[in-house]
Amino acid sequence: MTQFTPTTSTETRNADLAALILRVSTGGLFVAHALMKIMVFTPAGTASYFESLGLPGFLAYLTIAAELVGGALLILGVATRWIALALAAELLGAAILGHGGNGFFFNNEGGGWEYPVFWAVTLVALSLLGNGAYALGKRD
Template sequence: MFDQRTTPYAALLMRLALGILFLAHFSLKFFAFTPAGTAKFFASLGLPGWLAYITMTVELVGAIALILGVYARIAAIVLIPILLGAIFTVHGPAGFFFTNPNGGWEFPAFWIVGLLTLALTGDGKFALKPTPVKV
């Protein structure tokens, strides 16, 4: 059972927190590492460098969609592969704990749980364009 009065606010809080996290990670790649530096890092992992630009775009658009509540449920699902990529290329080999060198996979995995929770609970309060759900 869930509380009809507070669940939309819980989804709003989850949406904002996840959106801000993705915005922060995009900003780190764009402003600190630079797009070219991020592409070089992707290449050092054996990934195509151009994938960095797609990753940054998805992070930025997804963050904005989450924060504003524009098809947030869809955005949450679309963002999951970004985190799976981070787990399988960087954080997974580093181990479980985020304090390990290169960070562990626990934080991105928990982030995925948050995205799945949002996708299941809905867009929440103050969503500009709620995702239509057919039952």
Template structure:
């Protein structure tokens, strides 16, 4: 029973983080547009190509998390990404509803991803189903 609960926890976190990533990636793709996202990244002092890579990572990583593919690798990359975003938003205060967005949301996402680093896929993943 305990392992089953751990597997459900991994599935729940993978689904939550995966759906969140898909939502953010598709927003960057369809609302802000790739060029707009790249310009925003440049305004933050990052190279424009990082905007394009972020769109790919959020959509691809979101799909991988939902399916349970390379979960720990995607989660480690997510922790790194969210730590950077937490730092960027740290000047805006704690609450993400503050002007410019605070650091509470990306810090929470970093910790959620860190939990997945430790949990891994769990049994409810495409890879586990294929092996059966």
């Protein structure tokens, strides 16, 4: 029979650092992607792109808001588990609806689904880690 062994302080500290690194890097990437949609492609241009995929244009504005606010909340470490899962769902939608027909590799024309799926998996791992100790939100 396997006996439960509590984690050591080193394991806890490593998990807290892993959560911090994943939160800040992933949150920063989301903020950067939102800013690209705002400053480079423009919100109206992003909405037009969504419409070219057969999606309602208003989803572009929701996507921009989710990436900007969600990214900031990840960086701060607020509601990490829920924000990471919501953003993973957004990325799976992007993989299927935006990149699904372009093949696997992201360097394919139009970008394949490899990158958004990898990012979604990273977010699921982050949701399992939670905020960690180095966050504004309570440790979960």
